[in-house]
Amino acid sequence: EDQVTQSPEALRLQEGESSSLNCSYTVSGLRGLFWYRQDPGKGPEFLFTLYSAGEEKEKERLKATLTKKESFLHITAPKPEDSATYLCAVMRDKIIFGKGTRLHILP
Amino acid sequence: GAVVSQHPSRVICKSGTSVKIECRSLDFQATTMFWYRQFPKQSLMLMATSNEGSKATYEQGVEKDKFLINHASLTLSTLTVTSAHPEDSSFYICSAPPSGRASDTQYFGPGTRLTVL
Numbered sequence: 001e002d003q004v005t006q007s008p009e010a011l012r013l014q015e016g017e018s019s020s021l022n023c024s025y026t027v028s029g030l031r032g033l034f035w036y037r038q039d040p041g042k043g044p045e046f047l048f049t050l051y052s053a054g055e056e057k058e059k060e061r062l063k064a065t066l067t068k069k070e071s072f073l074h075i076t077a078p079k080p081e082d083s084a085t086y087l088c089a090v091m092r093d094k095i096i097f098g099k100g101t102r103l104h105i106l107p
Numbered sequence: 108g109a110v111v112s113q114h115p116s117r118v119i120c121k122s123g124t125s126v127k128i129e130c131r132s133l134d135f136q137a138t139t140m141f142w143y144r145q146f147p148k149q150s151l152m153l154m155a156t157s158n159e160g161s162k163a164t165y166e167q168g169v170e171k172d173k174f175l176i177n178h179a180s181l182t183l184s185t186l187t188v189t190s191a192h193p194e195d196s197s198f199y200i201c202s203a204p205p206s207g208r209a210s211d212t213q214y215f216g217p218g219t220r221l222t223v224l
Contacts, residue, residue, distance in 0.1 A: 031210040043113075043200045043215035044151070087150065091210050094166075095141070099148040 002027045006088050013107035014106050016077045023088030023100045024070040032091040033071050035064050036098070037084045044087055047073075078105045109205040110134050113216035120191055121224055128219045130157075131202030136181035137203035141213065142160045142174075145198040156209070157184040157201075193222045 007022045014043050025033070036044035048057045051067040057064050061082065063074040073086055085100040110133040120126050130140055140157045143151040155176055156164040164174035173195075175187040188195055196218055202213040 032212075034212065036215070041198075041218070041220070043111075043202075043218045046214055049212045077165060089151075094153060094156075094209075095213065097152075099150040 002090070002092060002096055004088060004090050004096050004098035006101050008101060009099070010102040010104070012104045012106060013078055015079060018074070018076045018078070021073040021075070021086055021088075021097055022070060022101070023073070025088075025090050026069075027090045027092050027096070029092050030090055032103075033066055034089045034091070034095075035062075035071070035073055036087040036088055036089065039084050047086075075103070078106045079101075080105045109214040111201065111203055111214050111216040112172075113201060113219050115219060116217060117220045117222075119222045119224065122192050124191055125187055125189045126221060128188070128199055128201075128221075130184045130186070130203075130216055131203075132146055132182045132203050135203075135205040136182060136207075137184075137205070138207050139209050140184040140201055140203045141209075142176065142184075142186050143200045143202070145200060151200060159184075160172075187220060188221065191221070193223045196221055196223045 003026045005024045035047040038044045048064040053068045055066050061076050065072045083105045085102050087100045088098045112131045115128045141158040142154045145151045154169045157176045157178040159178045165171045178184045200218040202215040204211045
């Protein structure tokens with residue numbers, strides 16, 4: 001069965017404290033892996049799409065990487081405005097979302 | 108990035124009534140759109156795939172007679188929750204791929220909060 005597991009469920013960091021969020025997946029025939037940011041009461045905001053193992057993408061303080069079994073979202077020197085839920089999703093014949101990691105950055 | 112809008116953003120209705128939610132792609136044409144439901148602190152669950160000019164495809168366990176989907180044009184899909192009940196209260200979100208390929212990046216609408224009393 002296709003599965004997407006994100007860890008940790010929640011993470012509290014001090015401002016400036018770098019860390020990584022994990023997304024592990026068991027999907028055969030992966031066609032793409034997506035990272036989204038979701039603020040409370042809003043729709044997901046697109047961050048990255050990764051298609052193949054070894055691929056990396058960066059945007060401001062965020063960097064996403066992909067291996068054959070998992071993806072990491074690295075956040076460098078986070079700021080309070082980076083607080084949100086980060087969702088990972090994989091695409092095979094349909095999109096499957098993980099439950100997300102709730103990230104809280106303390107000032 | 109591409110823009111997807113939803114209307115209304117919030118709706119409260121009485122049990123037994125029907126509610127229509129609109130999803131529009133504002134700066135691209137969307138032959139395919141997707142509808143999701145999200146319960147508090149849960150992930151997004153795909154409900155159905157909306158196809159312009161043809162019938163929607165529903166995920167297992169989603170009642171097609173309860174959740175009516177109409178993809179009337181290349182920029183508009185509607186989800187009608189018929190005879191709504193309190194258990195239908197949820198956050199409904201739509202998405203669409205600007206490329207037209209379902210496997211490509213999806214852009215999401217802002218969501219519609221449905222509360223059924």
